[in-house]
Amino acid sequence: MNALDTVATVAGDATVTAEQYSQLLAAVLRQATVGRIPASVDEVTVGQSDRLRAGEIKLCILLGASEGIFPGKTDAGDEIFKSSELEILREFGLDPCDNAELLASAELFGFYRAATTPSERLVGTFTGTAGGFDGKERPVKPSQGVERLIAMFPELIIEKYSDIPHAEQVWSRESALEAAIERRDTPDGAALRELLCTDLSFAAFITAAENPFDSRNERLSPELAAEIFRGDLSLTQSRLDSYVMCAFGFYCKYMLDLCEPAVAEFDSADTGNFTHRILERFMRAVMNEDGKINFDLTKKQRAELADTIISEYIEGAFGQSEERSPRTDSLFRRLRRTTLLVIENLIGEFSQSEFTPRYFELPIARGGAAEPLRIPLPAGGSAYIYGKIDRVDTYKRGGDVFLRVVDYKTGTKKFSVSDLTLGLNMQLLLYLFSLWHGGNKSNSIFKEDENILPAGMLYMSAGAQRVDAEPDENEEAVAARASDGLERTGILINDEELLRAMEKKLEKKYIPVWLKKDGALGSTLSLEDIAGFGKLMKNAEKTIAEIGGRMKHGEASAQPLCDNKRNACEFCSYGAVCRVRKI
Numbered sequence: 001m002n003a004l005d006t007v008a009t010v011a012g013d014a015t016v017t018a019e020q021y022s023q024l025l026a027a028v029l030r031q032a033t034v035g036r037i038p039a040s041v042d043e044v045t046v047g048q049s050d051r052l053r054a055g056e057i058k059l060c061i062l063l064g065a066s067e068g069i070f071p072g073k074t075d076a077g078d079e080i081f082k083s084s085e086l087e088i089l090r091e092f093g094l095d096p097c098d099n100a101e102l103l104a105s106a107e108l109f110g111f112y113r114a115a116t117t118p119s120e121r122l123v124g125t126f127t128g129t130a131g132g133f134d135g136k137e138r139p140v141k142p143s144q145g146v147e148r149l150i151a152m153f154p155e156l157i158i159e160k161y162s163d164i165p166h167a168e169q170v171w172s173r174e175s176a177l178e179a180a181i182e183r184r185d186t187p188d189g190a191a192l193r194e195l196l197c198t199d200l201s202f203a204a205f206i207t208a209a210e211n212p213f214d215s216r217n218e219r220l221s222p223e224l225a226a227e228i229f230r231g232d233l234s235l236t237q238s239r240l241d242s243y244v245m246c247a248f249g250f251y252c253k254y255m256l257d258l259c260e261p262a263v264a265e266f267d268s269a270d271t272g273n274f275t276h277r278i279l280e281r282f283m284r285a286v287m288n289e290d291g292k293i294n295f296d297l298t299k300k301q302r303a304e305l306a307d308t309i310i311s312e313y314i315e316g317a318f319g320q321s322e323e324r325s326p327r328t329d330s331l332f333r334r335l336r337r338t339t340l341l342v343i344e345n346l347i348g349e350f351s352q353s354e355f356t357p358r359y360f361e362l363p364i365a366r367g368g369a370a371e372p373l374r375i376p377l378p379a380g381g382s383a384y385i386y387g388k389i390d391r392v393d394t395y396k397r398g399g400d401v402f403l404r405v406v407d408y409k410t411g412t413k414k415f416s417v418s419d420l421t422l423g424l425n426m427q428l429l430l431y432l433f434s435l436w437h438g439g440n441k442s443n444s445i446f447k448e449d450e451n452i453l454p455a456g457m458l459y460m461s462a463g464a465q466r467v468d469a470e471p472d473e474n475e476e477a478v479a480a481r482a483s484d485g486l487e488r489t490g491i492l493i494n495d496e497e498l499l500r501a502m503e504k505k506l507e508k509k510y511i512p513v514w515l516k517k518d519g520a521l522g523s524t525l526s527l528e529d530i531a532g533f534g535k536l537m538k539n540a541e542k543t544i545a546e547i548g549g550r551m552k553h554g555e556a557s558a559q560p561l562c563d564n565k566r567n568a569c570e571f572c573s574y575g576a577v578c579r580v581r582k583i
């Protein structure tokens with residue numbers, strides 16, 4: 001009743017959810033003490049020593065008679081004030097509770113009263129060691145109550161739990177499970193396992209215990225895997241990346257939904273969202289109805305247009321300026337500078353390019369305007385990779401329409417062709433293939449007479465590198481150098497005419513492609529012909545089919561991908577539960 005009174009006092013008339021009420025009640029009950037008057041003669045009464053009115057009893061068992069537990073530790077003062085603070089309060093005539101010494105005496109008295117209650121037998125239990133948060137066992141002494149008993153009665157028998165005959169250690173299904181696992185190699189253990197396996201709720205524990213705790217190999221049961229991955233697999237590249245980096249981490253994140261509480265801060269994903277949204281809205285705003293960019297705007301007008309879009313975005317997401325912190329505003333000022341730099345770079349690129357932006361934030365989804373590629377899986381069903389393309393540029397040559405898909409990258413992750421063979425960072429290539437092979441068949445984004453062909457995929461850096469200004473360098477020159485740092489990586493078509501349609505003079509200003517002295521094309525990115533793109537597509541399909549097959553078979557091992565470029569464990573949140581990384 002006292003506990004309920006406390007809840008009423010604390011919560012008042014507040015409306016709370018069932019879960020909040022449960023947490024509140026649990027918090028109050030944790031502080032409550034338990035005591036009950038025996039209702040009949042033959043019974044076992046369990047309670048706290050200072051509350052129990054045991055009366056005439058024959059046997060008393062003192063649980064947890066270890067140092068600091070029973071009698072309890074009192075030198076830390078009460079829950080709110082330390083002993084030293086209580087002393088100060090007392091000097092001012094305030095006495096919120098008894099001092100530590102009195103509390104210690106009360107604790108010892110509780111032990112004395114419990115120990116002297118039984119008329120026939122007293123049993124005390126205490127542990128010799130206890131585990132800390134670091135998992136290490138530490139020695140624990142018996143409490144001073146036990147030490148005093150031993151001093152008074154030197155003939156007292158101290159029995160170790162481990163010396164008790166095994167058969168006597170099993171008194172419940174839970175203790176039988178413990179014994180079955182601990183003594184797995186003995187006839188007793190085998191008999192207990194056999195017995196427990198008849199109970200379905202315990203059989204699962206027995207099976208799990210067969211797998212050593214430090215084993216990296218983990219696999220879902222065929223039934224569970226079939227349940228989770230029934231039919232087709234709908235995947236995103238983030239899920240694929242997660243699975244390739246560590247299957248165990250993938251299950252923790254996407255199947256068990258284990259996640260750290262979200263921290264309310266503007267993180268790298270928010271920075272990416274900001275840049276993507278502003279670039280999308282700006283590019284849409286400067287497109288004429290005929291699908292061409294309006295180059296009549298001056299640099300100043302473009303900056304004003306971008307500022308309007310940025311202000312609308314910030315106010316929509318973060319409120320009016322007076323509601324935002326100076327730190328947030330300073331972050332947005334920095335992002336604005338970078339975004340304006342990217343905008344000017346894009347305007348510069350398209351003013352000399354024959355490729356035109358045709359779609360922005362184009363979703364790749366089944367039933368949508370652009371269908372994902374269907375990749376048949378060996379175990380049945382198909383895999384589909386969903387996502388969104390930041391920008392699709394097109395160039396028409398005769399009846400052929402060449403596509404270039406572009407992704408803005410605000411992070412520092414670099415694209416690498418070798419990642420594709422692992423199944424990482426494939427999304428842009430897959431989206432290109434989706435449009436190439438599904439583009440004008442079942443949907444309407446391309447006309448039926450348009451022969452869709454790949455011209456490339458580009459990751460464009462949308463986060464400016466830091467540049468140091470020379471003492472006499474003007475702002476324009478510094479901005480030009482920063483703009484040069486906005487690199488593009490990816491794979492482009494090995495066709496000079498098409499490359500010149502992207503950058504007329506091939507002087508490495510917008511795409512890293514140039515003409516060598518011998519007239520051949522030079523580039524720091526991969527150049528492929530149409531057949532090469534076809535080969536890349538076949539390889540990508542094979543890689544995804546292999547990953548999808550592993551998923552369908554329930555492969556969930558904690559085998560992190562660690563090579564000279566990455567370490568899956570480095571930023572993984574599941575070190576506390578996996579069997580590999582020691583936290």
Ligand code: SF4
Pocket residue numbers: 245246248249558559560568569570572573574575578579580581
């Ligand atoms: S810490 Fe490493 S091994 Fe453990 S789940 Fe994460 S990536 Fe996998």
